[in-house]
Amino acid sequence: MAASAVFILDTKGKVLISRNYRGDVPMSVASRFISKILEEEELNMKPIVEEDGVSYVYIKHSNLYLMATTERNANAATVVLFLYKMVEVLEEYFKELEEESIRDNFVIIYELMDEMMDFGYPQTTEPKILQEYITQEGHKLDLGQKPAALPPAITG
Numbered sequence: 001m002a003a004s005a006v007f008i009l010d011t012k013g014k015v016l017i018s019r020n021y022r023g024d025v026p027m028s029v030a031s032r033f034i035s036k037i038l039e040e041e042e043l044n045m046k047p048i049v050e051e052d053g054v055s056y057v058y059i060k061h062s063n064l065y066l067m068a069t070t071e072r073n074a075n076a077a078t079v080v081l082f083l084y085k086m087v088e089v090l091e092e093y094f095k096e097l098e099e100e101s102i103r104d105n106f107v108i109i110y111e112l113m114d115e116m117m118d119f120g121y122p123q124t125t126e127p128k129i130l131q132e133y134i135t136q137e138g139h140k141l142d143l144g145q146k147p148a149a150l151p152p153a154i155t156g
Contacts, residue, residue, distance in 0.1 A: 002120040003057075003068040003079055006086075006113060008102055009034060011063050016102045019113045021120040025069045029054055033067060048076050059083045062098060070120070078122065085125035086116060092127035108136055 004025040007018040013034025020027060033056045036049055049056040057079040058067035066083045087097055089112060094101040102109065111134050116125050124130055 002070060002072050002074055003082070003117065004070045004072075004120060005029075005068070006083075006117065007033075007065075007067045007069070008109075009065045009067065010099050011065070013038070016064070016099060017106055017109055017113075019110065019117075021117060024071050025054055029056070029069050030067070033058070033069075034065075037065070047080055057083070059087070061087050062096075064097065064099065064102070082117070082122045082125065085122075086113075089116065089125065089127045089130060092131070108134065111136075 002022065004022040005018060005020045005027065007030050008016045009030060010016060013031065015030050018027060032051060033049065036051060047058060053071055055070050055074065056067055057076055058065050059080060066086060068079045068083060090097045093108060094105055112130060115130055115133055116123060
């Protein structure tokens, strides 16, 4: 398996974070991928899309798409497994994997992506082992907490 690049996109197709490992696929492929996905009915969606010699392997998690691209004959099952392991690692670091947690922790995510994949080949994907190398704490979303009420001096 050799992934050329890994992207995390929102449901509208905006690239939140991307990492180009090999440089053989242009980074503009993300816009072609999302237009292909948006025109497809949910019932007919497949985890692998091929267009113009580029293979897009993706998973959807919450309101995010995690996608890997390649021009080579990569093992699609390995790529899908890597994307699911990436979700597992990011959830271990940030509690919830949402658009906001990606934006709040992009530095740690780049470090994790560099440790998890080298030149397009998966490396260490076990969260406990990665936490030994990348000890920086991520900003964890607290979805259950209600916003603080405004004090009476402000509201009158």
